Amino acid sequence: MYEHLKITTEGGVCTVTLNRPEVYNALNDTITYELQKALKDIGKDDAVRVVVLTGAGKAFCSGQDLKEASIDENKSFMQSLNKRYNPIIRLMKGMPKPIICKLNGVAAGAGCSLALACDIIVAAEEAVLTEVFVNIGLVLDSGSSYFLPRLVGSTKAFELSTMGSRTNGKEAYELGIVNKVVSGSDLDGAVKAYADYYANAPTKAIGLMKKMLNKSGNASLDDMLEYEAYCQEIAGNTHDYKEGVSAFMEKRKPKFSGN
Template structure:
């Protein structure tokens, strides 16, 4: 179905694999549009309760494929971002299920933004993140100006952005950029720890909390108190809430269906 990515679904887990290993999964036009398409499909597929995003081969994603066009040819960067990259970032952040980045290698430029847009990042020790834009005279894009200062603070974000610093996975963990770092041989097991949990979690409640936490970054306390009440009304009328209460009363593990 897809040419530049692979998509697999099993046991409630949808796995997207960027599949241009010969160029470290650099993003060309076709791959960005395929990413948009698969995320739309996942949003509608209620069988999928958690998503994994990763890269084929040694890299996660090296960013924009600079060899796909000439710097001497006039192009519209604003059109490229509005049509190609921004829809992907919005889709990841508004997806009604958690997205786990399986960071198997370098994430550079827009590839770094792609990783930071996920809800959780599980990284191999060999992995690295770098906001490499400054090295070719560009600025951060694809959401990095939103995610980076929220994760590491404004001063550190300025340093990482303007110096294009290469941050190795253990250092990224200390900064709060990633959730977990393990040897490459243990990466799949570490990702499975999260997918096993979220595939059986109350998916509607998790999706609501994702929306709430996204909103909290630019809202007042009064706004969030009202929004919490609104979301709790939705969660409280779900089948999973009924199941959770019954399981508690019956002293058993709940069997959440995501409804």
């Protein structure tokens, strides 16, 4: 079905693997359009309650495939971003399900942006995040200028982006970029722990909280108080809310269905 993606779903966990290991999962036209389609389909699939995004081989994603880009010297950067990259980021942030980044190796340029667009990042110690745009005379894109300063502050974001600094897993954890850092051999288990939790969590409530937190960065307190009330009305009418209350009253662990 896909040329450059591997997608498997088991127990409510959908794993999307960027699959161009021979070029460190660099992004060409085909894989970006495939990723857009996959994210749209996953967003509509009620059987999926959490997404894991990772890369095949040694890398997570090395960013734009520069060899392919150099073939068309007349290609518009703005057009490429608006058609290929920006829809991916919007789909990721708009998906009403958590997305976990399994950061198994280097995430560079737009690949770094893909990682930052995830809701949870679990990194191997040897993984590297780097905003390499400056090394070829370009600027941040695919959402990095939005995500990075919100994670590390404006001055650190300026340093990381204008110097193209390489940040390993441990450093990224200390900066607050990633949620957890583990040895490479422990990465699968650490990601599974998060995925298993979200696969059994109240999915609609998680999705609403994702929307709320995304909105809060550019909203006033009054805006958020109103939006909280709106979202709570929706959450309070779900099956999972009723199950959560019943489980509390019966002193048992709730069995959330995601509805």
